[in-house]
Amino acid sequence: MTKTVVVDRVSVAYAPDRPVLRDVSATAWPGRVLAVTGPSGAGKTTLLAAMAGILRPAAGSVTVDGAPLRDRDHAVAERVVIIPQDNGLAAILTAGENLQVALIANGVPPTDARRLTSEKLERLGLSGQADQLVEELSGGQQQRTAIARGLALHGDVLLADEVTSELDAANRQRVLDLLHDEARRGAAVVFATHDPEAAAACDAELHLIDGRAELVRE
Numbered sequence: 001m002t003k004t005v006v007v008d009r010v011s012v013a014y015a016p017d018r019p020v021l022r023d024v025s026a027t028a029w030p031g032r033v034l035a036v037t038g039p040s041g042a043g044k045t046t047l048l049a050a051m052a053g054i055l056r057p058a059a060g061s062v063t064v065d066g067a068p069l070r071d072r073d074h075a076v077a078e079r080v081v082i083i084p085q086d087n088g089l090a091a092i093l094t095a096g097e098n099l100q101v102a103l104i105a106n107g108v109p110p111t112d113a114r115r116l117t118s119e120k121l122e123r124l125g126l127s128g129q130a131d132q133l134v135e136e137l138s139g140g141q142q143q144r145t146a147i148a149r150g151l152a153l154h155g156d157v158l159l160a161d162e163v164t165s166e167l168d169a170a171n172r173q174r175v176l177d178l179l180h181d182e183a184r185r186g187a188a189v190v191f192a193t194h195d196p197e198a199a200a201a202c203d204a205e206l207h208l209i210d211g212r213a214e215l216v217r218e
C-alpha cells in the first residue's frame, strides 16, 4: 500500500507563457514527511494541486509509483488525499456530516464511517463539535475538522496545505504529531507550511521561491 510520488522537472502555468512553477523536482517517499516551504505566492499550493492531479503540468511529470497522474479521479483512485488550504468543507453541514459524506463517497460502509468520524474528531479535540454546523465553528475548529476528514480518508499519500495556520501552539503540535503518525503507518506526507520550526521537524524540505526550487534538503 505504500506509494511514492515523483515530481520531475514540473512547470505549471495558470495562463499561457506565465509559469508559476518552473522546473520543480521533488520526491514524496512513503514513511516520510516532506515540507514544502517558501513565501506567500511562491507556488506551494500550486505544487500540491499538481501532486493531487488537480492541475496538469505544462511540462514535466507527476508520477505515482511510476504511473503518470492523469487527473484528480486517477489520484483519488490511487488514494491521494488533499487537505486544502481553504479547508474545502461544506459550511451548511455539521462537522460530523462533513466526514461521513466524504467517507461514504469513498466507499466506506455507513457504520464504519460513523465510527471513524467520532474517532478522528476526537483525535483533533472536536468531540463536542460533531453536531455543530461548520459555519458556526471557529477558524481553528474548521481547520481541525478538515484535518480530521483528511486523516479519516486514510490516504496512501497525504497532501496537507498550511493545515496549522489557524492553530494555537498545543493544537499545532498535535497536528504535526498526527502528520508524523500518518508517515509512520506508511503514507507519503507532504506538508506545505510557512512555519520554519514545523518544517525543521520534517524529514525533508523543498523550499520554493518565485516558483523555483531554491533549496532541497533530503
Ligand SMILES: Nc1ncnc2c1ncn2[C@@H]1O[C@H](COP(=O)(O)OP(=O)(O)OP(=O)(O)O)[C@@H](O)[C@H]1O
Residues within 6 Å of the ligand: 014, 015, 020, 038, 039, 040, 041, 042, 043, 044, 045, 046, 047, 085, 162
Ligand atoms: N487560480 C489561479 N489563477 C491564476 N494565478 C494563480 C491562481 N492560483 C494561484 N495563482 C498564482 O500563482 C502563484 C503561486 O500561488 P500559490 O497559491 O501556489 O502560492 P503559495 O505558495 O501557496 O502561497 P500562500 O503561502 O499565500 O498560500 C501566485 O503568484 C498566485 O497569484
Ligand SMILES: [Mg+2]
Residues within 6 Å of the ligand: 044, 045, 046, 085, 161, 162
Ligand atoms: Mg498556499
